[in-house]
Amino acid sequence: MYITQLSVFVENKTGRLSEILDELTAHNINIRALSMADTEKYGILRMIVDDTLKAEEVLKASGVIVKNTPVIAIDIDDTPGGLGAVIAKLSANDVAVEYLYAFLAKDAPHAKVVLKVNNTTKAEELLK
Amino acid sequence: MAQYYDKQIETMPREELVKLQSERLVWQVKRTYENVECFRKRMDEMGLKPEDIKGVEDLHRLPFSYKSDLRDYYPYGLFATPLSDIKRVHASSGTTGKRIVVGYTEKDLDMWGECVARIFTGAGIGKDDIVQVSFGYGLFTGGFGLHAGAEKVGALVIPMSSGNTALQIQTMIDFGATAICCTPSYALYIGEEVEKLGVKDQLKLKVGIFGAEPWSEEMRLQIEDKLGIKALDIYGLSEVLGPGVSYECPEQAGMHVCEDNFIAEIIDPDTGKVLPYGEKGELVFTSLTKEGFPVIRYRTRDICSLNVEPCKCGRTHLRMNKPQGRTDDMLIIRGVNVFPSQIEEVLLKVSGGNITPNYQIVVDRVNNNDTFDVNVEMSEAFFADEIKSIEKTEKLISEQLRSMLGIGAKVHLVNPNTITRSEGKAKRVIDKRKI
Ligand SMILES: [Zn+2]
Numbered sequence: 375m376y377i378t379q380l381s382v383f384v385e386n387k388t389g390r391l392s393e394i395l396d397e398l399t400a401h402n403i404n405i406r407a408l409s410m411a412d413t414e415k416y417g418i419l420r421m422i423v424d425d426t427l428k429a430e431e432v433l434k435a436s437g438v439i440v441k442n443t444p445v446i447a448i449d450i451d452d453t454p455g456g457l458g459a460v461i462a463k464l465s466a467n468d469v470a471v472e473y474l475y476a477f478l479a480k481d482a483p484h485a486k487v488v489l490k491v492n493n494t495t496k497a498e499e500l501l502k
Numbered sequence: 503m504a505q506y507y508d509k510q511i512e513t514m515p516r517e518e519l520v521k522l523q524s525e526r527l528v529w530q531v532k533r534t535y536e537n538v539e540c541f542r543k544r545m546d547e548m549g550l551k552p553e554d555i556k557g558v559e560d561l562h563r564l565p566f567s568y569k570s571d572l573r574d575y576y577p578y579g580l581f582a583t584p585l586s587d588i589k590r591v592h593a594s595s596g597t598t599g600k601r602i603v604v605g606y607t608e609k610d611l612d613m614w615g616e617c618v619a620r621i622f623t624g625a626g627i628g629k630d631d632i633v634q635v636s637f638g639y640g641l642f643t644g645g646f647g648l649h650a651g652a653e654k655v656g657a658l659v660i661p662m663s664s665g666n667t668a669l670q671i672q673t674m675i676d677f678g679a680t681a682i683c684c685t686p687s688y689a690l691y692i693g694e695e696v697e698k699l700g701v702k703d704q705l706k707l708k709v710g711i712f713g714a715e716p717w718s719e720e721m722r723l724q725i726e727d728k729l730g731i732k733a734l735d736i737y738g739l740s741e742v743l744g745p746g747v748s749y750e751c752p753e754q755a756g757m758h759v760c761e762d763n764f765i766a767e768i769i770d771p772d773t774g775k776v777l778p779y780g781e782k783g784e785l786v787f788t789s790l791t792k793e794g795f796p797v798i799r800y801r802t803r804d805i806c807s808l809n810v811e812p813c814k815c816g817r818t819h820l821r822m823n824k825p826q827g828r829t830d831d832m833l834i835i836r837g838v839n840v841f842p843s844q845i846e847e848v849l850l851k852v853s854g855g856n857i858t859p860n861y862q863i864v865v866d867r868v869n870n871n872d873t874f875d876v877n878v879e880m881s882e883a884f885f886a887d888e889i890k891s892i893e894k895t896e897k898l899i900s901e902q903l904r905s906m907l908g909i910g911a912k913v914h915l916v917n918p919n920t921i922t923r924s925e926g927k928a929k930r931v932i933d934k935r936k937i
Contacts, residue, residue: 381887383880385917411889416880416915418889437919439880443887472888490887 376498377447378426379488382419383439386412394419394438401432407488409475420475422447422488444494448501449484450476457487460501464489469497505816507623507655508616511762512817516810519818523765524557526790531555531564534796537582540571541798561765561788562776566799572602572741581605581794588794593641594740595839595907601641604740605794611650613791617746617760618651621736624751624815625709627681629656632706634674636684636692637714637837638664643744644714644837648683648736651746657681664688667695674705681709685837686717686725686733690870693728707731713738713745714837716825718936722754735824739804742787742797748822753814756821763791766822767799768808771829779810784829785822803830833931835865836872838909842930845876848902852895853883862921866934874911876903879918 384390391410398405407422423429426442433440450456461471472490491497506512514522532552534541544565545551555564571580573596578585588605596602606614627633633652637644645663652659660677662670664684670692674682682689689712696702707729713736725733737757738747747764748757759766764787768777771784785802789795804825813821833840846858853859860879865872876899878884884895892915899913922929 379887381885383885383892383915383917385880385915385920387917390917413889413893416892418887418892420887439882439885439918441882441885441887 375447376444376494377422377488379443379445379490380421380423380426380429380433381441381443382421382433384410384412384417384419386414386416391419394433397432397436397438398423398429401428403429403432407475407477407486409473409488411473420488422477443490446489446491446494446497446501448487448489450487451484460487460489463500464491464497467496467500469493469500505624507619512620512758512819514762514818516818519761520558522762523790524559526762527558527561527765527788528552528555530788530790530792530796531798534582534798538580538796540575540580541565541567558765561767561799564788564799566774566786566801567797568801569596569602569741569803572596572604573600576600577603578605582796583607583794590646591641592643592646592740592744594643595841595844602741607793610792610794613763614647614743614746615650615654617743617749617763618647618736619654620651620758620760621711621734621746621749621751622651622655622657622681624749625681625711625732625734626752627652627655627657627709631655631657631680631708632660632678633657633681633683634660634662634670634677634679636662636664636670636682636688637745642837643738643740644683644685647738647744647746648711652681652683667692671696671699671701674707675701678706680706681711682707682729682731683711685714686712686721686735687715687836687867687870687872689725689729689733690721693725694870697728702728702730705730709734711736715834737822737825739802741795741800742789742802743792747787751813751815751817755813756809756823758813758817758819758821759808761819764789766808766820768806771801771805779808779820782807782826785825801829803828803832805829831931833863833865833933835874836909838907840874840907840909844906845903848899848906849878852899852902853881859884860918860921862930862932864932864934867936872935874909875914876911877914877916877921879921880915881918884915 404424409420411418470492474489476487535552587607589608591605593601593603635648639645710731710733722733734750736745736749738745748759767786768783777783785804787800789797805827806825810820859881862877864875903911
């Protein structure tokens with residue numbers, strides 16, 4: 375399933391991350407998945423939220439640099455090799471995974487995985 | 503002991519000197535008018551004819567010239583001789599991406615060497631000496647300028663160029679250098695390394711000639727102490743000549759302007775009015791003898807004052823004190839001229855947009871080395887979902903800055919709206935150096 379992820383620039387300064395999260399909480403935005411990619415100097419906070427448009431607006435208004443990116447969210451069988459099979463299928467069809475992160479959704483029997491690929495349309499097609 | 507390189511000129515009574523300047527000024531104005539379009543246009547606009555200039559007393563009537571002229575007439579448009587008579591060019595950074603280019607005829611190069619020779623002779627450096635030139639050689643005027651002066655006095659020259667401190671020190675010891683020429687901050691750095699290595703007693707240095715960046719009296723004392731030398735200041739800018747426009751005699755009480763070749767004026771930078779000797783204002787130079795690239799009333803943007811009192815050394819040429827600031831926002835970092843506008847240009851180019859990202863230049867001096875950091879606020883244009891593309895942007899900015907400025911800067915992408923603003927305007931430069 376194709377969904378929209380928000381990516382936020384975070385300079386690695388104490389408190390910056392919680393400021394961003396507090397801003398979302400204050401506007402009743404629920405974060406469903408979250409991942410942080412970082413270097414010594416800065417990081418990129420990636421989030422799936424329940425109201426993407428509102429979150430983007432709120433963050434921009436508070437002076438945060440935010441970008442939305444199409445990603446794929448899929449259910450993975452809670453069995454060994456479940457994720458491996460998905461990635462193998464994608465790479466066999468020349469779709470490269472740039473990054474991924476997993477999360478457990480409430481009321482769902484499966485683990486969910488967010489995949490950023492170089493060809494979202496094709497990946498969606500393959501994983502139908 | 504030979505105290506002067508050219509006694510007749512250096513100790514010429516002022517009356518005679520002014521007469522010489524007047525003759526040369528009349529000649530220079532006439533030929534510059536005939537050969538340089540930029541100057542001719544300005545004269546015409548003011549309704550001035552070369553014949554109206556009869557001597558130094560008429561200097562104040564002439565139009566000013568500016569660094570931007572070098573950009574507007576890039577590369578050869580301000581040369582006053584055919585290109586076939588130009589024997590060398592030098593270049594330095596302009597206020598924007600384009601370098602500024604200056605040219606020298608054979609006679610100009612000779613004159614330059616003679617100006618620099620005066621500081622060497624004054625310092626007691628002659629044919630029995632070994633001079634290590636640790637200024638950069640290349641388009642920068644430092645290396646070649648000092649080299650020429652050292653050759654004029656008949657010294658043995660070691661054309662070291664800058665960098666590799668360990669090798670610099672080893673060479674000084676092995677080759678028996680008696681004089682060193684470089685930027686003062688590099689001299690202090692070398693001095694500290696010498697101290698660490700404990701090799702001061704193996705040095706034969708007597709004199710150091712330093713320039714191309716501002717330095718304090720305190721730095722002078724430190725350098726003199728660490729290297730066991732007398733440290734002298736040399737001043738110049740490539741638009742006017744390069745190092746050697748003025749220089750310190752052993753009295754260390756101001757820099758004698760080579761007045762047979764250059765007229766110095768101090769003006770009020772706002773009104774352009776000439777100020778009397780002793781008053782602080784913008785330094786303006788007119789080159790009297792330079793053939794290839796003459797300047798008439800060139801605005802240096804350096805702030806200082808002139809002292810016409812006789813010097814204990816016997817030289818009659820007036821002295822300028824160390825420049826005490828700038829009328830523009832130029833920074834000198836590791837001896838290189840840096841303008842915030844150059845950084846703006848790079849950022850604009852990299853962001854590919856019409857709006858310059860907010861940025862701040864932070865300069866400091868750590869262990870006698872200038873540090874140079876550029877903080878850039880993250881913007882939509884620079885942001886990407888992946889670390890590697892942000893790193894690529896950072897690297898691209900660094901590379902572009904290096905190719906624009908010739909020196910490296912550390913680039914940091916920072917949170918938006920975190921760069922200090924005062925009255926809505928971002929503070930572009932933070933210079934923490936205590937000079
Ligand atoms: Zn003197």
